Amino acid sequence: MEPKRRQQYRHLPAFVLLTLAEKSVHGSAIHSALIERFGLYKPDTGAIYRCLQQLEQDGEVDSEWDTSGKGPAKKNYRLTSAGWEKLEQWRQDIEMRLANLQYFLEMYHSLMELQVDKKREHDVISQ
Amino acid sequence: MEPKRRQQYRHLPAFVLLTLAEKSVHGSAIHSALIERFGLYKPDTGAIYRCLQQLEQDGEVDSEWDTSGKGPAKKNYRLTSAGWEKLEQWRQDIEMRLANLQYFLEMYHSLMELQVDKKREHDVISQ
DNA sequence: ACATCTATATGTTATTCACAGTAATATGTT
DNA sequence: AACATATTACTGTGAATAACATATAGATGT
Numbered sequence: 001m002e003p004k005r006r007q008q009y010r011h012l013p014a015f016v017l018l019t020l021a022e023k024s025v026h027g028s029a030i031h032s033a034l035i036e037r038f039g040l041y042k043p044d045t046g047a048i049y050r051c052l053q054q055l056e057q058d059g060e061v062d063s064e065w066d067t068s069g070k071g072p073a074k075k076n077y078r079l080t081s082a083g084w085e086k087l088e089q090w091r092q093d094i095e096m097r098l099a100n101l102q103y104f105l106e107m108y109h110s111l112m113e114l115q116v117d118k119k120r121e122h123d124v125i126s127q
Numbered sequence: 128m129e130p131k132r133r134q135q136y137r138h139l140p141a142f143v144l145l146t147l148a149e150k151s152v153h154g155s156a157i158h159s160a161l162i163e164r165f166g167l168y169k170p171d172t173g174a175i176y177r178c179l180q181q182l183e184q185d186g187e188v189d190s191e192w193d194t195s196g197k198g199p200a201k202k203n204y205r206l207t208s209a210g211w212e213k214l215e216q217w218r219q220d221i222e223m224r225l226a227n228l229q230y231f232l233e234m235y236h237s238l239m240e241l242q243v244d245k246k247r248e249h250d251v252i253s254q
Numbered sequence: 255a256c257a258t259c260t261a262t263a264t265g266t267t268a269t270t271c272a273c274a275g276t277a278a279t280a281t282g283t284t
Numbered sequence: 285a286a287c288a289t290a291t292t293a294c295t296g297t298g299a300a301t302a303a304c305a306t307a308t309a310g311a312t313g314t
Contacts, residue, residue, distance in 0.1 A: 010137060010301070011228075018231060021238050028261050038227055047302050049263055071260050072310045091235050098228045100165055101138075101221050104145060108218050111148050139271075155292050174271050176294055199279040199292045257314085264307070269300100276295070283288075 012043060012051050014090040017079065020061060021087055026074035027052055052077055060086045139170060139178050141217035144206065147188060148214055153201035154179055179204055187213045 015038075019030045027049050034043050052075075055061045060083035066074045079087070142165075146157045154176050161170050179202075182188045187210035193201045206214070 011231075012302075014231060018234055018238075022234075026261075027263095031261095037230065041227060044303055045261090046263075046265095046304085046306095049261090050302085053263090070311070072262075074261065087235070091232065094228050094231055097137075098225065098232070100168060101225045101228070103164070104138075104141060104221055105218065105225070107145055107149075108214070111145075137270075153292075154294095171272055172292090173273085173275095173294075173296095176292095177271085180294090197280070198290075201292065255314100257312105259312075260310090262308080262310105264305100266303100266305080268303075270302105272297105272299080274296085274298105277293080279290100279292085281288105281290080284286085 011090070011094065012047055013055060014087070014094060015043075016048065016051050016055065017060065017083055017087045017090065020077055020079050020083070024076055024078040026066070026076050028074070030077075055083070058082075058086075138217070138221065139174055140182060141214070141221060142170075143175065143178050143182065144187065144210055144214045144217065147204055147206050147210070151203055151205040153193070153203050155201075157204075182210070185209075185213075 015034055016030055019025070019033050025033070028045070030052075031043065031045050031048050034041060034048075052061065052063075056063060056077070059080060061077045062080055063075050063077045066076050142161055143157055146152070146160050152160070155172070157179075158170065158172050158175050161168060161175075179188065179190075183190060183204070186207060188204045189207055190202050190204045193203050
Protein backbone atom coordinates (compact mmCIF):
# COMPACT_ATOMS: atom_id res chain seq x y z
CA MET A 1 0.00 0.00 0.00
CA GLU A 2 1.44 3.29 -1.06
CA PRO A 3 1.24 5.97 1.61
CA LYS A 4 -1.48 8.28 0.39
CA ARG A 5 0.00 11.62 -0.60
CA ARG A 6 -2.16 14.63 -0.03
CA GLN A 7 -2.78 16.77 -3.03
CA GLN A 8 -2.41 20.48 -2.58
CA TYR A 9 -4.15 22.60 -5.14
CA ARG A 10 -2.93 26.00 -4.01
CA HIS A 11 -3.81 29.55 -5.01
CA LEU A 12 -6.99 29.26 -2.95
CA PRO A 13 -7.11 32.97 -2.00
CA ALA A 14 -6.77 33.86 -5.67
CA PHE A 15 -9.80 31.79 -6.62
CA VAL A 16 -11.78 33.01 -3.63
CA LEU A 17 -11.07 36.64 -4.51
CA LEU A 18 -11.95 35.97 -8.14
CA THR A 19 -15.29 34.45 -7.14
CA LEU A 20 -16.02 37.46 -4.95
CA ALA A 21 -15.01 39.81 -7.77
CA GLU A 22 -17.90 38.45 -9.77
CA LYS A 23 -20.44 38.65 -6.98
CA SER A 24 -20.48 39.18 -3.22
CA VAL A 25 -21.45 35.90 -1.61
CA HIS A 26 -21.01 33.76 1.49
CA GLY A 27 -18.45 31.03 2.09
CA SER A 28 -20.58 28.06 1.22
CA ALA A 29 -21.57 29.62 -2.10
CA ILE A 30 -17.90 30.16 -2.93
CA HIS A 31 -17.31 26.51 -2.24
CA SER A 32 -20.12 25.48 -4.58
CA ALA A 33 -19.00 27.90 -7.27
CA LEU A 34 -15.45 26.53 -7.22
CA ILE A 35 -16.62 22.94 -7.41
CA GLU A 36 -18.94 23.78 -10.28
CA ARG A 37 -16.28 25.56 -12.29
CA PHE A 38 -13.27 23.45 -11.52
CA GLY A 39 -14.53 19.94 -11.83
CA LEU A 40 -11.32 18.40 -10.54
CA TYR A 41 -10.74 20.99 -7.88
CA LYS A 42 -12.67 20.18 -4.71
CA PRO A 43 -11.49 22.65 -2.13
CA ASP A 44 -11.95 21.90 1.54
CA THR A 45 -14.73 23.92 3.19
CA GLY A 46 -12.54 24.50 6.24
CA ALA A 47 -9.84 25.93 4.00
CA ILE A 48 -12.32 28.34 2.46
CA TYR A 49 -13.62 29.71 5.73
CA ARG A 50 -10.14 30.12 7.12
CA CYS A 51 -9.07 31.75 3.89
CA LEU A 52 -11.95 34.23 4.17
CA GLN A 53 -11.01 35.02 7.77
CA GLN A 54 -7.45 35.69 6.70
CA LEU A 55 -8.55 37.84 3.79
CA GLU A 56 -10.79 39.86 6.11
CA GLN A 57 -7.97 40.27 8.61
CA ASP A 58 -5.78 41.55 5.79
CA GLY A 59 -8.49 43.99 4.72
CA GLU A 60 -9.01 42.45 1.31
CA VAL A 61 -12.65 41.63 1.98
CA ASP A 62 -15.28 42.83 4.39
CA SER A 63 -18.41 41.05 5.52
CA GLU A 64 -21.90 41.41 6.85
CA TRP A 65 -24.36 38.87 8.20
CA ASP A 66 -27.42 38.14 6.13
CA THR A 67 -30.24 36.76 8.28
CA SER A 68 -33.01 37.25 5.72
CA GLY A 69 -33.15 34.12 3.52
CA LYS A 70 -33.81 30.56 4.55
CA GLY A 71 -31.59 28.45 6.75
CA PRO A 72 -28.86 29.64 9.09
CA ALA A 73 -27.38 33.11 8.84
CA LYS A 74 -24.93 33.72 6.02
CA LYS A 75 -21.84 35.85 6.20
CA ASN A 76 -21.62 37.69 2.93
CA TYR A 77 -18.19 38.78 1.84
CA ARG A 78 -17.35 41.62 -0.50
CA LEU A 79 -14.09 42.72 -2.10
CA THR A 80 -12.58 45.92 -0.77
CA SER A 81 -10.40 48.10 -2.96
CA ALA A 82 -7.38 46.40 -1.35
CA GLY A 83 -8.96 43.14 -2.45
CA TRP A 84 -9.18 44.33 -6.05
CA GLU A 85 -5.52 45.29 -5.90
CA LYS A 86 -4.61 41.94 -4.45
CA LEU A 87 -6.52 40.22 -7.23
CA GLU A 88 -4.43 42.11 -9.75
CA GLN A 89 -1.29 40.92 -7.96
CA TRP A 90 -2.56 37.38 -8.16
CA ARG A 91 -3.10 37.86 -11.89
CA GLN A 92 0.57 38.74 -12.32
CA ASP A 93 1.68 35.88 -10.11
CA ILE A 94 -0.51 33.42 -11.97
CA GLU A 95 0.69 34.58 -15.36
CA MET A 96 4.23 33.82 -14.27
CA ARG A 97 3.32 30.41 -12.94
CA LEU A 98 1.38 29.67 -16.09
CA ALA A 99 4.44 30.48 -18.18
CA ASN A 100 6.54 28.07 -16.12
CA LEU A 101 3.99 25.30 -16.44
CA GLN A 102 3.71 25.88 -20.18
CA TYR A 103 7.46 25.67 -20.42
CA PHE A 104 7.35 22.39 -18.52
CA LEU A 105 4.89 20.95 -21.01
CA GLU A 106 6.80 22.19 -24.05
CA MET A 107 10.00 20.70 -22.75
CA TYR A 108 8.26 17.50 -21.77
CA HIS A 109 6.81 17.03 -25.22
CA SER A 110 10.04 17.79 -27.03
CA LEU A 111 11.84 15.30 -24.80
CA MET A 112 9.25 12.67 -25.55
CA GLU A 113 9.67 13.16 -29.28
CA LEU A 114 13.38 12.62 -28.83
CA GLN A 115 12.66 9.40 -26.97
CA VAL A 116 10.45 8.22 -29.79
CA ASP A 117 13.14 9.07 -32.33
CA LYS A 118 15.70 7.11 -30.36
CA LYS A 119 13.38 4.15 -30.22
CA ARG A 120 12.76 4.37 -33.97
CA GLU A 121 16.49 4.45 -34.71
CA HIS A 122 16.95 1.46 -32.50
CA ASP A 123 14.18 -0.42 -34.28
CA VAL A 124 15.67 0.36 -37.71
CA ILE A 125 19.10 -0.80 -36.63
CA SER A 126 17.85 -4.05 -35.19
CA GLN A 127 15.93 -5.02 -38.33
CA MET B 128 6.06 46.88 8.09
CA GLU B 129 4.16 44.22 6.25
CA PRO B 130 4.97 40.73 7.40
CA LYS B 131 7.02 39.29 4.56
CA ARG B 132 5.05 36.61 2.79
CA ARG B 133 7.15 33.80 1.51
CA GLN B 134 6.80 32.95 -2.11
CA GLN B 135 6.40 29.30 -2.80
CA TYR B 136 7.27 28.22 -6.29
CA ARG B 137 6.00 24.67 -6.10
CA HIS B 138 6.08 21.55 -8.26
CA LEU B 139 9.80 21.24 -7.52
CA PRO B 140 9.97 17.43 -8.02
CA ALA B 141 8.32 17.85 -11.42
CA PHE B 142 10.98 20.27 -12.58
CA VAL B 143 13.79 18.20 -11.08
CA LEU B 144 12.55 15.09 -12.86
CA LEU B 145 12.18 17.02 -16.09
CA THR B 146 15.77 18.26 -15.85
CA LEU B 147 16.97 14.72 -15.24
CA ALA B 148 14.91 13.45 -18.16
CA GLU B 149 17.04 15.57 -20.43
CA LYS B 150 20.35 14.53 -18.93
CA SER B 151 21.64 12.74 -15.84
CA VAL B 152 23.34 15.32 -13.63
CA HIS B 153 24.14 16.24 -10.05
CA GLY B 154 22.15 18.48 -7.72
CA SER B 155 24.05 21.68 -8.22
CA ALA B 156 23.73 21.38 -11.99
CA ILE B 157 19.98 20.98 -11.63
CA HIS B 158 19.92 24.15 -9.56
CA SER B 159 21.83 26.06 -12.24
CA ALA B 160 19.68 24.65 -15.03
CA LEU B 161 16.47 25.73 -13.29
CA ILE B 162 17.78 29.23 -12.63
CA GLU B 163 18.91 29.56 -16.23
CA ARG B 164 15.60 28.45 -17.71
CA PHE B 165 13.19 30.01 -15.26
CA GLY B 166 14.46 33.49 -14.77
CA LEU B 167 12.01 34.24 -12.01
CA TYR B 168 12.27 30.86 -10.39
CA LYS B 169 15.20 30.66 -7.99
CA PRO B 170 14.80 27.39 -6.15
CA ASP B 171 16.52 26.83 -2.84
CA THR B 172 19.53 24.51 -3.03
CA GLY B 173 18.49 22.77 0.17
CA ALA B 174 15.10 22.09 -1.32
CA ILE B 175 16.69 20.50 -4.38
CA TYR B 176 18.94 18.13 -2.45
CA ARG B 177 16.12 17.11 -0.17
CA CYS B 178 13.90 16.61 -3.17
CA LEU B 179 16.52 14.36 -4.78
CA GLN B 180 16.83 12.31 -1.59
CA GLN B 181 13.08 11.86 -1.50
CA LEU B 182 12.95 10.91 -5.17
CA GLU B 183 15.70 8.34 -4.62
CA GLN B 184 13.89 6.95 -1.59
CA ASP B 185 10.77 6.62 -3.73
CA GLY B 186 12.76 4.85 -6.43
CA GLU B 187 12.19 7.49 -9.07
CA VAL B 188 15.89 8.24 -9.46
CA ASP B 189 19.08 6.40 -8.66
CA SER B 190 22.55 7.86 -8.16
CA GLU B 191 26.26 7.20 -8.36
CA TRP B 192 29.23 9.22 -7.20
CA ASP B 193 31.43 10.81 -9.81
CA THR B 194 34.89 11.52 -8.43
CA SER B 195 36.55 12.04 -11.80
CA GLY B 196 36.18 15.72 -12.71
CA LYS B 197 37.51 18.72 -10.82
CA GLY B 198 36.28 19.88 -7.44
CA PRO B 199 34.44 17.87 -4.84
CA ALA B 200 32.73 14.59 -5.69
CA LYS B 201 29.42 14.85 -7.51
CA LYS B 202 26.42 12.66 -6.97
CA ASN B 203 24.93 12.05 -10.38
CA TYR B 204 21.26 11.25 -10.50
CA ARG B 205 19.46 9.36 -13.23
CA LEU B 206 15.78 8.70 -13.88
CA THR B 207 14.59 5.17 -13.30
CA SER B 208 11.64 3.75 -15.22
CA ALA B 209 9.47 4.63 -12.20
CA GLY B 210 10.82 8.16 -12.59
CA TRP B 211 9.72 8.31 -16.21
CA GLU B 212 6.27 7.15 -15.15
CA LYS B 213 6.14 9.74 -12.40
CA LEU B 214 7.10 12.41 -14.89
CA GLU B 215 4.15 11.40 -17.04
CA GLN B 216 1.91 11.70 -13.97
CA TRP B 217 3.29 15.17 -13.37
CA ARG B 218 2.46 16.03 -16.98
CA GLN B 219 -1.17 15.15 -16.39
CA ASP B 220 -1.23 16.97 -13.08
CA ILE B 221 0.34 20.06 -14.59
CA GLU B 222 -2.03 20.10 -17.54
CA MET B 223 -4.90 20.21 -15.08
CA ARG B 224 -3.33 23.00 -13.07
CA LEU B 225 -2.58 24.89 -16.24
CA ALA B 226 -6.22 24.65 -17.28
CA ASN B 227 -7.30 26.04 -13.91
CA LEU B 228 -4.87 28.93 -14.13
CA GLN B 229 -5.94 29.71 -17.69
CA TYR B 230 -9.52 29.71 -16.53
CA PHE B 231 -8.57 32.15 -13.78
CA LEU B 232 -7.03 34.53 -16.29
CA GLU B 233 -9.94 34.28 -18.72
CA MET B 234 -12.40 35.01 -15.98
CA TYR B 235 -10.25 37.79 -14.60
CA HIS B 236 -10.06 39.53 -17.95
CA SER B 237 -13.75 39.22 -18.69
CA LEU B 238 -14.53 40.66 -15.26
CA MET B 239 -12.21 43.55 -15.89
CA GLU B 240 -13.94 44.37 -19.15
CA LEU B 241 -17.22 44.44 -17.30
CA GLN B 242 -15.75 46.85 -14.79
CA VAL B 243 -14.61 49.14 -17.59
CA ASP B 244 -18.07 49.00 -19.17
CA LYS B 245 -19.69 49.94 -15.88
CA LYS B 246 -17.36 52.85 -15.49
CA ARG B 247 -18.13 54.00 -19.04
CA GLU B 248 -21.88 53.87 -18.41
CA HIS B 249 -21.42 55.85 -15.25
CA ASP B 250 -19.39 58.48 -17.07
CA VAL B 251 -22.04 58.80 -19.77
CA ILE B 252 -24.86 59.19 -17.25
CA SER B 253 -23.06 61.83 -15.26
CA GLN B 254 -22.39 64.03 -18.28
C1' DA C 255 -39.43 16.48 20.04
C1' DC C 256 -36.39 14.86 16.88
C1' DA C 257 -33.77 14.23 12.78
C1' DT C 258 -31.90 16.63 8.96
C1' DC C 259 -29.97 20.27 6.33
C1' DT C 260 -27.10 24.27 5.78
C1' DA C 261 -23.53 27.35 6.99
C1' DT C 262 -19.84 28.49 9.78
C1' DA C 263 -15.97 27.32 12.34
C1' DT C 264 -12.08 24.77 14.74
C1' DG C 265 -8.59 20.83 15.79
C1' DT C 266 -5.02 18.32 13.98
C1' DT C 267 -1.68 16.77 10.85
C1' DA C 268 0.86 16.34 6.38
C1' DT C 269 3.21 18.64 2.84
C1' DT C 270 6.06 21.98 0.73
C1' DC C 271 9.74 24.65 0.77
C1' DA C 272 12.22 29.21 2.11
C1' DC C 273 15.94 30.91 4.96
C1' DA C 274 20.02 29.98 7.30
C1' DG C 275 23.80 27.46 8.20
C1' DT C 276 27.36 23.32 8.21
C1' DA C 277 30.77 20.20 6.13
C1' DA C 278 34.01 18.38 3.08
C1' DT C 279 36.87 18.43 -0.81
C1' DA C 280 39.60 20.62 -4.52
C1' DT C 281 42.05 24.39 -6.13
C1' DG C 282 44.47 28.77 -6.25
C1' DT C 283 47.56 32.06 -3.66
C1' DT C 284 51.13 33.50 -0.74
C1' DA D 285 52.90 24.42 3.99
C1' DA D 286 49.25 27.58 5.28
C1' DC D 287 45.45 29.88 3.99
C1' DA D 288 41.51 31.60 1.54
C1' DT D 289 38.07 30.56 -1.91
C1' DA D 290 34.94 27.91 -4.75
C1' DT D 291 32.06 24.08 -5.39
C1' DT D 292 29.10 20.43 -4.05
C1' DA D 293 26.38 18.15 -0.76
C1' DC D 294 23.70 18.21 3.13
C1' DT D 295 21.00 19.67 7.74
C1' DG D 296 18.17 22.57 11.17
C1' DT D 297 14.29 25.18 11.67
C1' DG D 298 10.12 27.16 10.99
C1' DA D 299 6.46 29.37 8.06
C1' DA D 300 2.87 28.78 4.77
C1' DT D 301 -0.67 25.96 2.71
C1' DA D 302 -4.28 23.22 2.90
C1' DA D 303 -6.16 18.26 3.55
C1' DC D 304 -8.84 15.43 6.69
C1' DA D 305 -11.87 15.27 10.52
C1' DT D 306 -14.95 17.07 13.67
C1' DA D 307 -17.88 20.51 16.12
C1' DT D 308 -21.55 23.98 16.61
C1' DA D 309 -25.73 26.25 15.86
C1' DG D 310 -29.83 27.80 13.77
C1' DA D 311 -33.70 26.59 10.38
C1' DT D 312 -36.82 23.41 8.68
C1' DG D 313 -39.61 19.21 8.01
C1' DT D 314 -42.12 15.31 10.16
